[in-house]
Amino acid sequence: MLSLRKNSVILFRTQISLLFFPLIILPLCIVGFVSYKSSYTAIEARSASNVDNISVLANQNLDSLMQQMSQLSLTMLYQPEVLHTATYYANHPDKRSASVQDEDTMHTFFVNISSFNTNIVSADLYSTGNVWFSSNYAYAPFPDWQHLHWFKQLTHASAQTMIMPVHTLQYLADSSNANAPSVFSIAQTVIDSDTLQPIGVLVINVDAHAIIQTIANSQGKTDTKFIIYDKDKALNYPFQPDSTSSVKNIRLIQNAVQGQQRHISLNSVDYFLSNNTSLYSQWTVVALVPVTSLTQDIEVIQWTTIIAICVTLCMATGVFWFLINKIGLHVSQLRNLMRQVEHGNLDVRFHFKGNSEIVTLGQSFNHMVSRLKQSIQDNLEAQLQRERAELAALRRQINPHFLYNTLASFQMIAITEGCERVARMSFTLGQLMSYALNSEELVSLEQELEHVRSFLALMKEEYEDRLQFEIHIAGELQDCIVPKFTLQPLVENAIYHGIDPKVEAGFICIRVSQQHELLLFEIEDDGVGITEEKLVQIQEALRYDENILKRSRHIGILNIQAQLQRIFGRTYGLSIESHAGEGTRVLMKVPLSRKQQVQDSI
Structure with a gap:
């Protein structure tokens, strides 16, 4: 049983108990509540950050795909024969069709481009003349392309790239266009290397399902929904409107993006919303993640926190008494050792284990006692050294003037007998001895x-x-x-x-x-x-x-x-x-x- 007093002195363990034990329950409750709120806030913030990362990653992947296609469209500039053929038909608008040799040249070039990526449906060259070349003549060209807005824009400026939104290719032989592929297109201006004038537009048609694959690679959670639209707010994904991408919901989503909202409710479902607009393609990717999928762990955290508080209270009570008893014993031991030092016993030591603050204090006590003992020993040794030095000084001072006078006599005898070197050395040695004295x-x-x-x-x-x-x-x-x-x-x-x-x-x-x-x-x-x-x-x-x-x-x-x-x-x-x-x-x-x-x- 723990005693509260000893020799009319309130023990250290008693003071600690009276000061801190009543305050254990309240701090633990506060810590539990703060931990719960912090966890909830952290999960919500992390969820928002994850949603932001999803939209950014999706747009980066789309940009990478489009930039790859754009690079492929530039390869024509490094094919002189292909560029020469395109220039010829651009300068001869009276030609309505190409020769078989020119068709083979252009077809081979387009097939090579298509082989670089399996998502390429076709590659077409729309000349400023009246000739159209394609890697796949099963699909119809854009009718009257010279008067289309995108063609005019690209041929009135050099070295431009345009991303065309998702559209459906038309078959030449099948007027019903059943199963016609949906594509988005990368259009690149082709210029004459000699005159630097536009001679046509190279269009690479990419299977729109590449967008689905890109979205799948970027999707952090399986229930994340994506909406993609271009700068004219034309929908590029999904291809077929669903409950989330209805016309009404798309308008709500675009208004939320414009208003920089972080949450949106669609069809009675709450979503975290993030968006990212590509500087390259001008496409906007909107990621919608259901709130319930990100906060479903909150209830688990709540009950876990309550249970953890109860368990911690029980453990803290036991650990508290154990530590107080252990610390009190250390303090009592230090107090007894200090009393022995007061009575002159410098051989006492605090025996410790662990690395607590009290143990560190005990180590400092040991170091202090050792230094004190060493200091006393050093003082005794210094006193002994001084006594020895004084004795040696006394011995050195025995008849010093006798030796000095003797050297003076040597000097005089040497001078008298003409031994200048001996006289000089005697004089120099006398000077050294005089300085030493x-x-x-x-x-x-x-x-x-x-x-x-x-x-x-x-x-x-x-x-x-x-x-x-x-x-x-x-x-x-x-x-x-x-x-x-x-x-x-x-x-x-x-x-x-x-x-x-x-x-x-x-x-x-x-x-x-x-x-x-x-x-x-x-x-x-x-x-x-x-x-x-x-x-x-x-x-x-x-x-x-x-x-x-x-x-x-x-x-x-x-x-x-x-x-x-x-x-x-x-x-x-x-x-x-x-x-x-x-x-x-x-x-x-x-x-x-x-x-x-x-x-x-x-």
């Missing part, structure tokens, strides 16, 4: 570079002509402040690891420049360089993010990196570029600060 941590760039020059002068005594060097610095940077002993170890590395292993002479170049608020140092040598494997190890050591005190235990370049980051921060320090056999370039980046600025801040 300076207790300041930050020195001017002028002092640091003078120390480097002294060191290079001493190395020059050893390497003689094998060592050459240059130092480039702008005069206005002389008073900039840098950490003491940062350049000399880098130059020393360049000599011992770059120049010394070479047989030939080596060159070291030191450049100091300003880049915005940064002071940049470049120490470049043409020594033996660093192998790629070793360079990767050094670069990884420079990027190492562990305790900086641990890094300071290493020597040379890592100690300089540690010193720079301890003084200026992690964004400053060293980077190295090197190629084996070509040399090494070390770049040091520190913030630009001048001696006067440091004195003013003090």
Whole structure:
């Protein structure tokens, strides 16, 4: 049994129960109602979108069919013999019939066109003269075609295409025209390639049943009805009017399309309505989908929602108590662990499973305790390091002036006995020791570079002509402040690891420049360089993010990196570029600060 209080403290699980448990039923009911309404609205919107897609798809398929036929009609322009025959009879209106050879030429061409698509009933050429050619002479031509509106329109302009609405071909031999095919026609102006004048019209008659096949391929639901009419509102589909496509209903549908209505009622049946007008054929496709076929799932959704709410209420109640108990146990465990930490026990840990927010809080607690313990250990180690450093400093300071005076004595003896080289080296070494005895941590760039020059002068005594060097610095940077002993170890590395292993002479170049608020140092040598494997190890050591005190235990370049980051921060320090056999370039980046600025801040 769950307790509500412990040691006069209201438990977390109790607070959660009092705050949220009475609010479970109402939110679930609201969510159920909103879900039902959202589903209904979504189905209705999706239905309207599907209907729109049906009409668009149907028109696209019809356009594709018509464009294919239009392309076929243009093939005559690439048949010189056929075009020449057509031109001849256009220029000779006195010819009432064609020769047998010309008939065969034209018939062969039309048969080839018809073979490209089985829906082509016939292909005819109506000349501006008085001759008519056809692939199928079983059908009668348009009578007196020169005076028909479509023929006049096409022959008074060049390279025009016209889509002729559905009509019935007439048989020549059967006056009753029983079973005469219904077709729609693609009419294309034929022009003379020399004069660019119209010489006739090529008409491709396409079986109207191709429209039925196109509609079937576009029909999203079997009970979708289509109405197709052209720009003059002449009905192209269906061919035979039914209850939906009666004259009265067609007029209602066209008025609804014009009024951009989305719903229409025909013969006591409600329909979703969408339409699409082709820019190519100017045909309008109207799709009518019964509302009942799209919303028949709404009642199922309604009852499903009610049942789901009831089941969810029962499950939520059980899950609610289970989660409250589990979360409460986690909170209690965290509270007890925090009390142990308050009493100094830093070895406690929150043992968790899962990925809930409380578990994440426990992970953060573990991380906090670990960091706290590590911080204490680091502080102890830092204190130990400082004590060791102070001890080492004391040891280094034992009689330093005795050594300095001894070097001065060596210098005097060397001068007296004429050993200028020994005297020069003693003087240079004395300068280096004098700089080392300076207790300041930050020195001017002028002092640091003078120390480097002294060191290079001493190395020059050893390497003689094998060592050459240059130092480039702008005069206005002389008073900039840098950490003491940062350049000399880098130059020393360049000599011992770059120049010394070479047989030939080596060159070291030191450049100091300003880049915005940064002071940049470049120490470049043409020594033996660093192998790629070793360079990767050094670069990884420079990027190492562990305790900086641990890094300071290493020597040379890592100690300089540690010193720079301890003084200026992690964004400053060293980077190295090197190629084996070509040399090494070390770049040091520190913030630009001048001696006067440091004195003013003090």
